Amino acid sequence: MDESGSASTAEAGLEVRDLRVAYGRRRGRAEVVKGVSFGIAPGETLGLVGESGSGKTTIGRALLGLVPVTGGSITFRGHDITRLPRSRRRAVARDIQVVFQDPYSSLNPSMTIEDILVEPLRVAGVADGRSRVRELLRQVGLPDDAGTRYPSEFSGGQRQRIAIARAVAQRPGLVICDEPTSALDLTTQARALGLLRRIQRETGAAYLFISHDLGVVREVSDRIAVLHEGAIVEMGDSEQVSLRPSHPYTRRLQLATPVPDPDVQARRRQRRRELLKADA
Numbered sequence: 396m397d398e399s400g401s402a403s404t405a406e407a408g409l410e411v412r413d414l415r416v417a418y419g420r421r422r423g424r425a426e427v428v429k430g431v432s433f434g435i436a437p438g439e440t441l442g443l444v445g446e447s448g449s450g451k452t453t454i455g456r457a458l459l460g461l462v463p464v465t466g467g468s469i470t471f472r473g474h475d476i477t478r479l480p481r482s483r484r485r486a487v488a489r490d491i492q493v494v495f496q497d498p499y500s501s502l503n504p505s506m507t508i509e510d511i512l513v514e515p516l517r518v519a520g521v522a523d524g525r526s527r528v529r530e531l532l533r534q535v536g537l538p539d540d541a542g543t544r545y546p547s548e549f550s551g552g553q554r555q556r557i558a559i560a561r562a563v564a565q566r567p568g569l570v571i572c573d574e575p576t577s578a579l580d581l582t583t584q585a586r587a588l589g590l591l592r593r594i595q596r597e598t599g600a601a602y603l604f605i606s607h608d609l610g611v612v613r614e615v616s617d618r619i620a621v622l623h624e625g626a627i628v629e630m631g632d633s634e635q636v637s638l639r640p641s642h643p644y645t646r647r648l649q650l651a652t653p654v655p656d657p658d659v660q661a662r663r664r665q666r667r668r669e670l671l672k673a674d675a
């Protein structure tokens with residue numbers, strides 16, 4: 396284990412060191428990510444949990460190259476992507492994909508599902524994109540004819556499956572899941588989480604799973620990092636951080652995780668496990 400709490404990830408996975416991001420200019424400038432370090436190995440899921448405004452999405456955006464970083468390094472598969480020239484950065488960035496929270500706004504409504512899925516394959520130079528699309532649709536549990544239809548013809552859960560298919564189409568090394576199930580009901584949420592896990596087993600991708608919900612993060616993560624006001628206050632094994640947190644802020648998050656009734660909770664857990672098994 397190194398100081399970021401993971402096995403060495405500098406060569407194969409992701410290694411983030413002392414990452415800093417600030418928004419605004421001059422007197423309005425505010426640092427919202429304040430020296431964050433973590434690593435994610437291939438095939439591993441790191442949960443990033445924190446309240447609204449703690450900087451979770453900004454970290455995801457920094458990994459995607461969508462916000463300029465003001466300090467630190469992001470080493471992915473051996474390259475510090477913050478220092479790569481634009482041309483080389485694009486090639487590395489293709490290997491980092493994202494699934495957003497809102498399956499309604501993240502898919503172009505005027506494109507068929509096939510075109511939505513072929514697009515990233517075309518950019519990656521995959522010759523036989525159309526047959527890979529059929530394979531992807533099967534992988535996420537949608538019928539073959541889904542390719543000829545439009546996003547508006549699908550439910551929220553199905554759309555999120557399409558968004559997941561798009562993110563994993565070119566077998567990325569890292570998938571950033573930014574609240575991917577927050578807009579879904581419990582059953583659909585469990586199916587989407589099961590799907591993400593199955594795909595991870597098949598592809599060996601590293602996941603950064605962002606959520607404000609410690610309960611959801613616990614279900615999918617190997618390790619959890621707790622973000623408070625732009626800094627990681629606690630990081631460790633998923634069970635330990637979620638069940639026996641050592642930092643007062645994590646304890647507050649734990650208390651904020653809705654536990655309506657122990658019996659209801661137990662039944663939900665059982666149901667989620669069944670659904671996860673059914674999807675695996």
Ligand SMILES: Nc1ncnc2c1ncn2[C@@H]1O[C@H](COP(=O)(O)OP(=O)(O)OP(=O)(O)O)[C@@H](O)[C@H]1O
Nearest residue numbers: 418419427445446447448449450451452453454607
């Ligand atoms: N483009 C921007 N310009 C200026 N400030 C921003 C911008 N984007 C985010 N912020 C601020 O940065 C801080 C962190 O925001 P961020 O969206 O990363 O938090 P978050 O933890 O993902 O929150 P949420 O769970 O609500 O999405 C917040 O104070 C937010 O207001």
